Amino acid sequence: MAIIEGGAMKIQIYGAGMAGSFLYMLLKQEFGNVGMKDTRKNPDCRCAWGIAYRQAKELYKRIGIKIDDYILIKPKYAITNGLKLKNKNIAIFDRKKLLEDLWDEIEFKELDGGLKIDATGFKRAFLPKIENDRIYPTIQSIEEHDVDENIYVHARKTGYAWAFPLGDKRWHIGAGDLSDERARELIEVLRQKYGFDLKESGSVCSCKSKIRLLPPSACRPFIVNDTYGVGEVIGCVSGAGEGNVPSLRSAEILYECIVEDKLNEYESRILKEFDWIEEEHEFVNAVQSGKKLKALLKLPRVVAIESKRSVEQSVGDLFRLLRGLK
Ligand SMILES: Cc1cc2nc3c(=O)[nH]c(=O)nc-3n(C[C@H](O)[C@H](O)[C@H](O)COP(=O)(O)OP(=O)(O)OC[C@H]3O[C@@H](n4cnc5c(N)ncnc54)[C@H](O)[C@@H]3O)c2cc1C
Numbered sequence: 001m002a003i004i005e006g007g008a009m010k011i012q013i014y015g016a017g018m019a020g021s022f023l024y025m026l027l028k029q030e031f032g033n034v035g036m037k038d039t040r041k042n043p044d045c046r047c048a049w050g051i052a053y054r055q056a057k058e059l060y061k062r063i064g065i066k067i068d069d070y071i072l073i074k075p076k077y078a079i080t081n082g083l084k085l086k087n088k089n090i091a092i093f094d095r096k097k098l099l100e101d102l103w104d105e106i107e108f109k110e111l112d113g114g115l116k117i118d119a120t121g122f123k124r125a126f127l128p129k130i131e132n133d134r135i136y137p138t139i140q141s142i143e144e145h146d147v148d149e150n151i152y153v154h155a156r157k158t159g160y161a162w163a164f165p166l167g168d169k170r171w172h173i174g175a176g177d178l179s180d181e182r183a184r185e186l187i188e189v190l191r192q193k194y195g196f197d198l199k200e201s202g203s204v205c206s207c208k209s210k211i212r213l214l215p216p217s218a219c220r221p222f223i224v225n226d227t228y229g230v231g232e233v234i235g236c237v238s239g240a241g242e243g244n245v246p247s248l249r250s251a252e253i254l255y256e257c258i259v260e261d262k263l264n265e266y267e268s269r270i271l272k273e274f275d276w277i278e279e280e281h282e283f284v285n286a287v288q289s290g291k292k293l294k295a296l297l298k299l300p301r302v303v304a305i306e307s308k309r310s311v312e313q314s315v316g317d318l319f320r321l322l323r324g325l326k
Helices: 018-028 053-061 095-105 180-194 244-259 263-273 275-288 292-309 315-323
Strands: 011-014 034-037 050-052 071-073 077-080 083-086 090-093 115-118 135-144 151-156 159-167 170-176 203-212 227-229
Touching: 011 018, 018 034, 018 095, 018 244, 050 053, 050 244, 053 090, 053 244, 071 159, 083 315, 090 159, 135 180, 151 180, 159 180, 170 180, 244 263, 263 275, 275 292, 292 315
Parallel strands: 011 034, 011 115, 077 151, 115 227
Antiparallel strands: 050 090, 071 090, 077 083, 135 170, 135 203, 151 159, 159 170
């Protein structure tokens, strides 16, 4: 099907989060007829302050955004279960401000007909439900603490708690696990281990959310009739919970398929691009189900992936970390 008919193609995006807002800006440069609808009145601010800096810089350049304008801090170290790892590529950015600036440029309206894009994150509101979907609850808050500005993580096999510095002694503290209760337990340990004492500080705000932790191959179909999924809807979240840049990149792939009139290649291009996410999830599954040999065999590959995307680490580092996981 030729989808671009003299520029008259209509495209309706649902969900103006990371993937949807980026896709909108890319498409707007080519087509006049792009609609956007979001159920929220303001961008989601639940968190997701960490971003793979190099990749984000290149992607946002395509729509004229300088990611440096939104970077709050680039922490020197990520301290994970006591292990001090040098941060290579994680920047903490003001995601809410970035989305607010994009929303100012977006025309929120609903068009009939044409392509429908499901960019509704974990909700996957317009594509069929995923059998055996894996959606983890998260809880998070913003607090004030006087602690060295590094990233702090306390992990166990099924989830982890984090503390991200936001500058000016503000911190984003949260956790995701199989249940709220388990997430709260993780946060308690994080507080004790690294000195984030809630009694000595105040909580500025707190909220709950969810994250889909399934790789793209398990989130098919990506396409039903004229509806195409993008971002977390189709599992663009790494085994470590990194979903910001993968969502942007999936939007870029969808954009390329639209302008090249190659939507029939969308699924295969996504699967090819995110084979590293597949590998990370296989590793996490092996760890969680106690398949030690499989986890060990996957370990060097995960170290290679994450050393490029996030923090410097060796096979020995990750091995020690795994051995201590409860
Ligand atoms: C607590 C938490 C912390 C995280 N931390 C990080 C992090 O530090 N770094 C990282 O890389 N990733 C992180 N992630 C993952 C990352 O936030 C997501 O993977 C990423 O935002 C997904 O982008 P998206 O565009 O697919 O969906 P989202 O950014 O979630 O956007 C979905 C949009 O769809 C809208 N919507 C929902 N339903 C409808 C509907 N029916 N109609 C219209 N609109 C709808 C929502 O309002 C929202 O605006 C975190 C996730 C959570 C939950």
